[in-house]
Amino acid sequence: MAGVTGTDALGVRHEQEAQCGSGLRGAAVTVEVRMKVNGHTVTVDAPGGERLLDTIRERLRLTGTKEGCGVGECGACTVILNGQAVNSCLVLTAQCDGAEVVTVEGLAEDGEMHALQRAFIEHGAVQCGFCTPGMLMSAKALLDANPHPDREEIRQAIAGNLCRCTGYEQIVQAIESVARQAYPSEDRGLRKDHGEGGCEADDG
Numbered sequence: 001m002a003g004v005t006g007t008d009a010l011g012v013r014h015e016q017e018a019q020c021g022s023g024l025r026g027a028a029v030t031v032e033v034r035m036k037v038n039g040h041t042v043t044v045d046a047p048g049g050e051r052l053l054d055t056i057r058e059r060l061r062l063t064g065t066k067e068g069c070g071v072g073e074c075g076a077c078t079v080i081l082n083g084q085a086v087n088s089c090l091v092l093t094a095q096c097d098g099a100e101v102v103t104v105e106g107l108a109e110d111g112e113m114h115a116l117q118r119a120f121i122e123h124g125a126v127q128c129g130f131c132t133p134g135m136l137m138s139a140k141a142l143l144d145a146n147p148h149p150d151r152e153e154i155r156q157a158i159a160g161n162l163c164r165c166t167g168y169e170q171i172v173q174a175i176e177s178v179a180r181q182a183y184p185s186e187d188r189g190l191r192k193d194h195g196e197g198g199c200e201a202d203d204g
């Protein structure tokens, strides 16, 4: 079994044996990958074929990120990787050495919800909630890059995130409401310059 080291703040048990459950995929050859997740450095020994989605959910126990289709179609697994919203089901963890990853758990700060999280609640943009983590991360990536997008830019940014419940209007309104506010240009846990060791994503 592969080993995992990490930090307490992430809920990762130090030197634990990895949970090699059915969702952890890949070949027997493991790759040591060191990355920053929600501001905390973690090191994982991941099989070469393991998806970032599985590393996040099953090794790091950050289960806010969801798996819907598993093939890059639904956006439920969206995380921010080196400043870009990506489908984590299409990214190999082995590609991510040196990368910075932000998941939905990284949005709140000091127990305070992110402005986007508050806006989703206030605008009724959450129904079953399955799409919500991915929507939030796509919205955050947009606002980090473009703090005041127009409606069309918002629609484009969430075009890869499917929602079966809301009809999207409340989601767009929620993001618009934050876009009308002063948005912090520097956000916690996000590195704009990709620097050394950034990993490549299979999707945009």
Ligand code: FES
Pocket (backbone or CB within 6 Å): 066, 067, 068, 069, 070, 071, 072, 073, 074, 075, 076, 077, 078, 087, 088, 089, 090
């Ligand atoms: S789980 Fe659907 S795009 Fe990743």
Ligand code: FES
Pocket (backbone or CB within 6 Å): 125, 126, 127, 128, 129, 130, 131, 132, 162, 163, 164, 165, 166
């Ligand atoms: S709130 Fe149910 S899928 Fe979007």
